[in-house]
Amino acid sequence: MGLKAAAVEMTDLLTERFLSDRRVVSLTYEERSRLETAISEVKIASARTVIVKPGKRMETSNLLLDGFLARFLDDKNGLRQFVAFHVPGDFVDLHAYPMHMLDHGIVALTSARLAIFPHSELDRLNRGDEELTKKLWFSTLLDAAIHRTWVFRFGRLDGAGRVAHFFSETNARLHAAYLSDNHQFQLPITQADLGEICGLTSIHTNRVLRRLREEGLCTFREGTVTIPELSALERRGQFDRRYLYLNPDEQ
Amino acid sequence: MGLKAAAVEMTDLLTERFLSDRRVVSLTYEERSRLETAISEVKIASARTVIVKPGKRMETSNLLLDGFLARFLDDKNGLRQFVAFHVPGDFVDLHAYPMHMLDHGIVALTSARLAIFPHSELDRLNRGDEELTKKLWFSTLLDAAIHRTWVFRFGRLDGAGRVAHFFSETNARLHAAYLSDNHQFQLPITQADLGEICGLTSIHTNRVLRRLREEGLCTFREGTVTIPELSALERRGQFDRRYLYLNPDEQ
DNA sequence: CGAACGTTTGAGATGACTCAAGCGTTGTGG
């Protein structure tokens, strides 16, 4: 069963969740240990604070250890669109390492713990280690694959489909991070946040959630998502987990 | 003026448009020459053919020399959502190099010419050249930045705004590739393609185009986009070019 | 106790969709 298998793989490393449960690319214990030598400090961010402002020149990148973050773009009226959602284990802004600056902002949705990687330290790790470089590169491309799927979600799904897809995706990512058992997981965000993620108003989000609840697909109450039958929810959201490059499902 | 400045920079290299006009990261003539030693062949794809099927294991990547491609995800009913659009100079599926397989398909919208890069050759180039690796990595992240902006486009803009934004983006990318003078460019795709790019039906796309025409913002006829006043169109689409990481505008 | 916040419901407006059909151009086979 999910959480049991997870427990076996748990280590004492800060980076234990980074690229966990991924096929093709996976990190050995030694690689993780080496990666951790590049951490300069661990920071706490409090809920509802902007961690990185758009356009800022970056000399460090953040690996999310605990909590939830989102990346956003604002429109001319200041209305915020979330363009990415992050769970523990995500290297949130590693793309700032080759790009030097971010074209968007990052906000903590809950209080969060972050491991800071100075880019100079990443340079040191990468020098002469093409394999590790490619794994870090891979992790930024996983992010891009998720972006593409969000484009699909917005272009092809209705409100209920979008929420169902987002819950399915988040379940899969949290499962890989040992934080979901495929039936229930913590997601301490508001309905308004969920709306900004799915491109819906908070009012419509509320109605969509009621419908999903009435159809027995999922509930979202007090920061907890409960899914009676995962495959039904995934079908409703047309969720196809392949883009997450996870290990073959063991169930 | 745009095209004049462009002519100065033109070279005889196949890769002349790759990362052209980008700040922070730019390739020297020597780097381009070295990059070209990794090309195994140049292929022609005919219009309306699928170049890469989703899920395929990849041992080469494609740099687009001429023509237009799109990447897509299909929904359960076979309805196609384009998740990326590519102009000459784009390294279309370089992400297959660290990822080994693609979670989506690639289709030629027009006939296209492609330079093929075997991954083994890229390994050879990258060995001991961390700078080049970071530049290739950067180019895949530019792609991700465009994805994020597409999410914004879908989440926050109405039909007319989406089309205006897409035209603004395409103009900027083609300008960087010396293929637009900021007033007119070739875009030989159908209204239905445009709809799939912007998440609209072809019928609604037609109406949106009429509106943009009537408002004097742009015309799209016989595969040509004409823009009387670029800044007006960009304003309508809330287009902010920063995510393309271009050189500061010289105008 | 009152303010702030998140959730829930109602009513009316609107943007985009579906279905239907006509028109012009291009290409092709009898």
Next chain:
DNA sequence: CCACAACGCTTGAGTCATCTCAAACGTTCG
């Protein structure tokens, strides 16, 4: 060489999903 099919573009009419504006309720917190 003509007829017809295929395709892309355009318009009309009716429907539906989602939005906006408005308001009420419960909880938390100062």
